[in-house]
Amino acid sequence: MATDTYLNAGRRAVIEEMQRDRAVWALGEDLGRGGVFGQYRDLQGMFGADRIADTPISEACIMGAAVGAAMTGTRPIVEMRFSDFALCAIDELVNQAAKARFMFGGQMRVPMVVREPIGMWRSSAAQHSQSLESWYTHIPGLVVVAPATPADNLGLLKSAIRNDDPVVYLEHKNLWGLEGELPDGEHLVPLGKADIARHGDAVTIVTWSGMRHACLRAAEALATAGIEAEVIDLRTLWPWDRETVFNSVRRTGRLLVVQEAVSVSGFGAEIAASVAEALHHELKAPIRRLGAPRIPVAYAPALEDRARVGDAAIIDAVRGLVAPCPAN
Amino acid sequence: MATDTYLNAGRRAVIEEMQRDRAVWALGEDLGRGGVFGQYRDLQGMFGADRIADTPISEACIMGAAVGAAMTGTRPIVEMRFSDFALCAIDELVNQAAKARFMFGGQMRVPMVVREPIGMWRSSAAQHSQSLESWYTHIPGLVVVAPATPADNLGLLKSAIRNDDPVVYLEHKNLWGLEGELPDGEHLVPLGKADIARHGDAVTIVTWSGMRHACLRAAEALATAGIEAEVIDLRTLWPWDRETVFNSVRRTGRLLVVQEAVSVSGFGAEIAASVAEALHHELKAPIRRLGAPRIPVAYAPALEDRARVGDAAIIDAVRGLVAPCPAN
Amino acid sequence: MDNAHNLDRKRFGAVFALMHRIRAFEEAAIAAQKEGLVLGAIHPSIGQEAVAAGVCCNLQSADLLLSTHRGHGHTLAKGADPLAMMRELFGRAGGTCGGKGGSMHIADFGVGMLGANGVVGANIPIATGAAHGLKLQGSKQIVACIFGDGAINRGPFLEGLNWARVFDLPVLFVCEDNGFSATTRTRDMTAGAGAAARAQSLGIPAVEVDGNDVLAVDAATRTAIDDIRAGKGPVLLHCRTYRITGHTAVDPALYRPADEVEAQRGNCPIARLGAALAMAGMEPDALAATAQQAVEEMTAIAAKARDTDWPDPMAAFSDVQDMGDPRERAF
Amino acid sequence: MDNAHNLDRKRFGAVFALMHRIRAFEEAAIAAQKEGLVLGAIHPSIGQEAVAAGVCCNLQSADLLLSTHRGHGHTLAKGADPLAMMRELFGRAGGTCGGKGGSMHIADFGVGMLGANGVVGANIPIATGAAHGLKLQGSKQIVACIFGDGAINRGPFLEGLNWARVFDLPVLFVCEDNGFSATTRTRDMTAGAGAAARAQSLGIPAVEVDGNDVLAVDAATRTAIDDIRAGKGPVLLHCRTYRITGHTAVDPALYRPADEVEAQRGNCPIARLGAALAMAGMEPDALAATAQQAVEEMTAIAAKARDTDWPDPMAAFSDVQDMGDPRERAF
Numbered sequence A, B: 001m002a003t004d005t006y007l008n009a010g011r012r013a014v015i016e017e018m019q020r021d022r023a024v025w026a027l028g029e030d031l032g033r034g035g036v037f038g039q040y041r042d043l044q045g046m047f048g049a050d051r052i053a054d055t056p057i058s059e060a061c062i063m064g065a066a067v068g069a070a071m072t073g074t075r076p077i078v079e080m081r082f083s084d085f086a087l088c089a090i091d092e093l094v095n096q097a098a099k100a101r102f103m104f105g106g107q108m109r110v111p112m113v114v115r116e117p118i119g120m121w122r123s124s125a126a127q128h129s130q131s132l133e134s135w136y137t138h139i140p141g142l143v144v145v146a147p148a149t150p151a152d153n154l155g156l157l158k159s160a161i162r163n164d165d166p167v168v169y170l171e172h173k174n175l176w177g178l179e180g181e182l183p184d185g186e187h188l189v190p191l192g193k194a195d196i197a198r199h200g201d202a203v204t205i206v207t208w209s210g211m212r213h214a215c216l217r218a219a220e221a222l223a224t225a226g227i228e229a230e231v232i233d234l235r236t237l238w239p240w241d242r243e244t245v246f247n248s249v250r251r252t253g254r255l256l257v258v259q260e261a262v263s264v265s266g267f268g269a270e271i272a273a274s275v276a277e278a279l280h281h282e283l284k285a286p287i288r289r290l291g292a293p294r295i296p297v298a299y300a301p302a303l304e305d306r307a308r309v310g311d312a313a314i315i316d317a318v319r320g321l322v323a324p325c326p327a328n
Numbered sequence C, D: 001m002d003n004a005h006n007l008d009r010k011r012f013g014a015v016f017a018l019m020h021r022i023r024a025f026e027e028a029a030i031a032a033q034k035e036g037l038v039l040g041a042i043h044p045s046i047g048q049e050a051v052a053a054g055v056c057c058n059l060q061s062a063d064l065l066l067s068t069h070r071g072h073g074h075t076l077a078k079g080a081d082p083l084a085m086m087r088e089l090f091g092r093a094g095g096t097c098g099g100k101g102g103s104m105h106i107a108d109f110g111v112g113m114l115g116a117n118g119v120v121g122a123n124i125p126i127a128t129g130a131a132h133g134l135k136l137q138g139s140k141q142i143v144a145c146i147f148g149d150g151a152i153n154r155g156p157f158l159e160g161l162n163w164a165r166v167f168d169l170p171v172l173f174v175c176e177d178n179g180f181s182a183t184t185r186t187r188d189m190t191a192g193a194g195a196a197a198r199a200q201s202l203g204i205p206a207v208e209v210d211g212n213d214v215l216a217v218d219a220a221t222r223t224a225i226d227d228i229r230a231g232k233g234p235v236l237l238h239c240r241t242y243r244i245t246g247h248t249a250v251d252p253a254l255y256r257p258a259d260e261v262e263a264q265r266g267n268c269p270i271a272r273l274g275a276a277l278a279m280a281g282m283e284p285d286a287l288a289a290t291a292q293q294a295v296e297e298m299t300a301i302a303a304k305a306r307d308t309d310w311p312d313p314m315a316a317f318s319d320v321q322d323m324g325d326p327r328e329r330a331f
């Protein structure tokens, strides 16, 4: 076990998979100088400029070229820099990468991983702060992954690279510096399996990405008041781990979904709707969702914070959920 | 009152608003020859090539130019041909049009209407059949409209053109030929107000766009068995008419949401989650959602039909909802 | 066609047959659509066969091709099975894509045909990336990417060509210029001197040819491909042709004067090659027989395709993705 | 600078002051960032001031400007209030965008500055559309659109320039070529002869100038704008310059040799104009005073900005949209 950052965990995943499989390569802007956050630091030296490829500022072509390169037997890792810029390549991702295998009747697959750093990162404002994971979960053909810890970033990115279909891989910018233990040796985390980050039986909190940590902090605070929350970090958003979530909600009877993204039509709505459909009779209180209001992310901290789900909001929501049910 | 088609209703809306306000103009591919479905037939003759502007096949620039033209005092109607092609212009819509007013601190507005025909239209396959309305409802700054009848296409498109913020206006390709009564004289339908297409008290069906008609057919079939369903056509998806939906669900205690789009993270999830949160204690049965499975739309009819919500599925779902609640 | 007398009769006899087969395939498809057998839109390339034939007869079978919504000719020329293609248009089992794609999404990876595309210009970055993938693997294969004149106004044209030159990739870009972008005259919406000038501004050599002269297309393609195979990087070929039919098979194309179309009918690339072959000594009977055979082949294929079963509806749930496959849940 | 002796001292004295003010504004901002006062990333344009000044001194106040993430200089040159700008960088009330945008989203519609942009190249279609809107309304205003050398590899560059030519719009496209796209040498990722060649291939006249010579930038801009105002349509100006600072204020820019940067420091556009003014007879004291005044102005502004209130947090909910405004619901 060694302690390392979320950023370096992703870097290690790329190194290990590139060493393991010559077909794997990465492409994106500035990769030769380590990428915008240092995720690819020194990798061009290790693997050469062919396999850690600098590209023009041509997002549509980065994504489209990856589709073509995946069709010809390579396994590209696409670096989009900020998930916001992936909007310049959405046709290539949604109409091409995601659909090709199906449209062409299963003649081939499109194995590619699209790394799109998401989330609020102090004062990055409206074009560098978005979390659009719910969009991708809506698109047939895509796998959607959002790691929250260093170990998961290592193990999930490795699994994503080995996956034979396009994976949208959403790292959270605010987690780059987060430290945690990384297992020695090969560490694979299976796609589609949630992590029960904390056990509890008073309420089930379902979350992912950066909000895992806020939920855990809130849960610790609640524990001091005797409320034991179970915190489930989905890790993979499509396919999401219905079984783990449903089992927990069956036990607790209470569900809070916590997301950083805009709540309206966020992925939290899918979780909430699914649980409402399947477990209505087992719920002891109405499901609650927390997420950002439907506003762009502002630059000034006090304004930006209005788009953040704070620990206090989570604590309040849990308290509301476990309060005795009002007569109705 | 005159009977006319959904297509012509939209055309009339454009004519009336262009006559009313010189700032209104339309831009898109092939508009001079009427547009791909004839929505702009003869309009270039009436208004000239400046105001019914043919464009290159440059979706990003069509959308981006509309943003700039809206900033300089005109009110562009952007024709995207198929909503699928709007994916080539998503940065311009989401990062620019939707956010400009906010990012720039309210210095100006971006009044533009983006017409994006959606939906399945026999054997149009995976790149010409999508319904991505839930994406747009997730984006702060956008208004989202999806008319289902000729009268609504007239009245909503006129309201959309008069709206001062960007409106994503989703006509359904399969409805172009649908006939209905159009009021004489000025007919405005307010944005944000649902239409109770059918009254009933056994169950509330919430739907929009093409599925309105399937829901009404299903409701008629159910009525012969004594089940009176209320059918609410949202018409505007953002802001959606919570009051009308909540009032109905309070009365019926049962909710079915019916959408053509992929169910996973479709807009139906938002409706279902909102109702589950707000009206849990008033529900007599678990909420049900119907939508497409998470598959691309195929070309062959028998395969394409697997992505369609048929009348029978709606009838079944309603029957399930009104059946006596299983012991739990 | 100065060199008609020393024409390679074997080679161009085959090209002539191919062009007839393309024409006959599309005429059979248009007829089938009138009967309701073709289920979605089709975009015929009647009058444009010299581009498909002249380009693809220079591709090896391991080479790759990316095409457009107007791709039947390209696909046939790359060696795809017309019966499987017709079945695809009819939405039947045994179609090239199992009935999932239809005309705009025909692909046949078995013959190196990596897909038509429903999004104008989207094939350009994909082709570029396919060439990038080949180059990374040290392959000797090349990629051809055919797109319309309308596509050069889309951003991916710039991004793909710039990329192909920056990485010196083995791609032949072919602008199949039929003068129209759907119902719009492309020149009215296109600034500057066109595809070749744009390519040259990106450092990519470009050649303009009469796209209705298959001998010229063939010669230009051969030279271009020799350079590409020699590692010189991408080349663009701009072929001027004309679309005799409408944008789709049901488009009456009233936006262009009848005499313009009539004049262009007189410039038929198949007839022109026929004349050259005749001049080179090929018998009129042999020429007529080639045409006849093509019609018979495609008529028989259409008949066979109509007798084919529909695909299993449950196929709608397969080929989506391995993880999170929709078949894991019932619908 | 052959014509230094008959330099318009009044005009270029003002330009000189403007360039100093831009430099001083950014130096004040960099210093403030070190103190934690600037909240988000800033992209200084130190060394590039001649482009902002030389272009914008030819714009009338009714003319419009669209800029990039590296837009402080352009914005100041268009006439925006530096105090409001500094407040915006500090995220304060009274910022140009009320603290909602920050450095990358500064806009000041009051002086015709229609926005910086966080998406490379996205300003090109918007500028084109702004010009389209002006033309539709019969306005005499023109639009200037400044973008980096990296932006010419994005699709919107092609789409926007093609569009501007097709509709003969009054836009001046300015490629502010500092040699770098973030940490990448742009030439390594750019095929062909660059921005001017690409513009010319689209039928747009293009001029290349030494972007560190404000006299040259001014002269080229004036000629271009004369043509644009005369209704001749778009022109592209390619200005070669150099970015002395890193990509952002915190980038040490180790990816380039120190001697390269040193040599470029010796090519300072402000010093060059100063020398020309001196040769034209301006007193050394006057020159020094100009520099000094700029520093004093911006230092005072930074001090004032730091004393400004934070915006009302509830402003986060305003300016989103009228229908479906988030304020309709409580959060």
Ligand SMILES: Cc1ncc(C[n+]2csc(CCOP(=O)(O)OP(=O)(O)O)c2C)c(N)n1
Binding pocket: B029, B057, B059, B081, B085, B088, C043, C068, C069, C070, C118, C119, C120, C121, C147, C148, C149, C150, C151, C152, C178, C180, C181, C182, C186
């Ligand atoms: C991005 C995009 N925009 C618009 C369309 C609609 N469309 C289909 S074909 C076509 C015309 C294309 O013209 P061209 O590239 O010259 O090809 P041609 O049809 O002439 O072969 C258009 C506009 C599309 N499929 N994709």
Ligand SMILES: Cc1ncc(C[n+]2csc(CCOP(=O)(O)OP(=O)(O)O)c2C)c(N)n1
Binding pocket: A029, A057, A059, A081, A085, A088, D043, D068, D069, D070, D118, D119, D120, D121, D147, D148, D149, D150, D151, D152, D178, D180, D181, D182, D186
């Ligand atoms: C579409 C897009 N891709 C990538 C980025 C990240 N990015 C910000 S600035 C920059 C470099 C831009 O280079 P250039 O256009 O030359 O402008 P400069 O920074 O040199 O002024 C990049 C890649 C972005 N903002 N937008």
Ligand SMILES: [Mg+2]
Binding pocket: C148, C149, C150, C176, C177, C178, C179, C180, C181, C182, C186
């Ligand atoms: Mg064409």
Ligand SMILES: [Mg+2]
Binding pocket: D148, D149, D150, D176, D177, D178, D179, D180, D181, D182, D186
């Ligand atoms: Mg630059």
